[in-house]
Amino acid sequence: MTVQQFIGAIDQGTTSTRFVIFDQDGKLLTYHQMEFEQHYRHPGWVEHDPYDILASVDTCIEHAVRKLSLLGYEASSIQCVGITNQRETAVVWDSQTGQPLCPAIVWSDNRTAHTVQELATQKDKTQGINALLPICGLPLTTYFSAVKLKWMIEHEPAVKEAYENNRLQFGTVDTWLIYNLTGGVKNDGVLVTDVTNASRTMLMDIHTLEWSQKAIDFFGFSKLHLAKIVPSSSVYGKIYSGSLQNIPISGCLGDQQSALVGQKCFHVGEAKNTYGTGCFMLFNTGDKPVISKNGLLTTVAYQLGNDKPMYALEGSVAVAGSSIQWLRDNLGIINESKDISTLSEKVKDTAGVYFVTAFSGLFAPYWRDDARGTICGLTQYTKREHIARATLEAVCYQSRAILEAMNKDAGHPLKSLKVDGGVSNSDVCMQIQADVLNIQVHRPQMRETTALGAAIAAGLAMGVWKSVEDLQGVNTEGKTVFESKITDEKREQMYHGWKEAVKRSFGWADVVGDQDDA
Known part of the structure; x- marks a missing residue:
């Protein structure tokens, strides 16, 4: 022993x-x-x-x-x-x-x-x-x-x-x-x-x-x-x-x-997405930096001892888990962060609601400091369940925008995505992510x-x-794999609505400025 x-x-x-x-x-x-x-x-x-x-x-x-x-x-x-x-x-x-x-x-x-x-x-x-x-x-x-x-x-x-x-x-x-x-x-x-x-x-x-x-x-x-x-x-x-x-x-x-x-994304082409306060996707590009042409960041992935440094492309979403905290602390829609999954599962979709969570601008691939949080598509039918689900969808849509940019820079599409972070505990969110991306989502x-x-x-x-x-044997037991359950037509319809909502968030900081509550 x-x-x-x-x-x-x-x-x-x-x-x-x-x-x-x-x-x-x-x-x-x-x-x-x-x-x-x-x-x-x-x-x-x-x-x-x-x-x-x-x-x-x-x-x-x-x-x-x-x-x-x-x-x-x-x-x-x-x-x-x-x-x-x-x-x-x-x-x-x-x-x-x-x-x-x-x-x-x-x-x-x-x-x-x-x-x-x-x-x-x-x-x-x-x-x-x-x-x-x-x-x-x-x-x-x-x-x-x-x-x-x-x-x-x-x-x-x-x-x-x-x-x-x-x-x-x-x-x-x-x-x-x-x-x-x-x-x-x-x-x-x-x-x-x-x-x-x-x-x-x-x-x-x-x-x-x-x-x-x-x-x-x-x-x-x-x-x-x-x-x-x-x-x-x-x-x-x-x-x-x-x-x-x-x-x-x-x-x-x-x-x-x-x-x-x-x-353990130690090989070129492997990627992970961490759903924490923000949301961060990294794609291993090997021992030479790749300068993005599509709004991504080039970063050092790691250097182990005296080995060559490895590099990554990164896409960053400023607001992920913090939007759930905002629903809890500022609006009181939920009592605990985990309640968002329970609420979201009560409805099959957002009833046309999109929540662009640009509280402090939008990061990759948009890079718009002038964007601000925007909720589109509200009707008298809208309930807190729809807003809760739209909050989770916002994380997934932004992750898709990043992944599309990564696929262009890397020259070949990613086949699966490894996920972690607090928001990844939500089964409904990870299912939405698989639906939006149409690739396997692997959660340890x-x-x-x-x-x-x-x-x-x-x-x-x-x-x-x-x-x-x-x-190789570290943290391999009990992995969950999520796969898309919606049609291509439905997926593209959902994503088109997101892109339109993002456009409506642009420039709002210039319209109203940053104002104190006087």
Whole structure:
């Protein structure tokens, strides 16, 4: 008998944090999850307190380790820890004190629309939003963290002062966590970011995997402290204190890339879709980046140790699970998020209702910051059940738009889609997805694949698994496959209505602006 080896995974998401413990077969032993506060100071603004993020991680670790002890295991049986995180969220702190200088600006925040417009015209008007596309694979939008950082320097006095005094440390959430978990400012915490998170800043050259001086100059960041870029699977340092003291942190991936690894999409042409707060589809394109011609993002998928980096095309939907929370918290249509499936199953269709959930604009393949949430087709017949079903359909229609763009860029159609994330728990939503796409939708029984990806990266670095070939039996039991149950005519009729609804959402921000409730 080999000694049982466990791997811990910090899954730091947009609205909640988990610490998940897996065994070497990829089976989930136990976990702890907690939500943390979201801050909305103005319309379109989304902020986190960096200390809340850190505290949620510490709390989840301690509770999960306590649960592990109830199963009869010691914390020392955890060999290593991987981290996966919300990606484009920007954190800034004083490099001398370690103190955050302002709230973290979350990836879905769209306050930087004017910053994007200024950047797109300041250098070369012919390139516009694609000015840095050849370097970083990304268009200029409110989504990415360098744009948020520029806004902070221009609008937050404490950030501007630290920048001018050469004390401004910038990082994404992975950098903030690893720095603090390995000791922070008082104990020489490690300042690193992995290639997947760095590829979302707009500051990394996706070809060389190094910070691009041209991109840094484009944003005017001459005095910026940047973390060292490291592989996704490598030993970065050891946890400084707490129940996991001296256990190595040896894996790190942005959450969507982590789900790709957790779904074991290691071969060219394999794709996954994660239905979380947002919705994110990634398509493995191999060891060379493919620059999209159809509104998708080019991103680093992962780099395992010293192996070649692998790349992916990505389509991002800003609002997925958060639209269900909106129905619950803002409208009171449902009491719990899971109730949306129960409501949706009570009607066979939406009775002509379409809900374009563009609360903060539309991401791929539309890239329209001026779009706003729009419900079309309301009649006196419309009931809350129809709106609930239209909310689920919105996620599925946007996923189809992304998949069509991926098929064009990749040159061959995807035959099946691997799915995970909270909304994938809904059978009715996954059936709608299969109906809308007309391909098989594969859902694993254990759907903590984002955390599993971080655990895989950490375990590979520590020798828990020798190579990706050792992962063939991981998380394969109990898979559910959904297939289309509607006709081609019905599918195209439904999708045509969606495309018309999307057109009606365009430009609404320009019509009414962003208004406070005065």
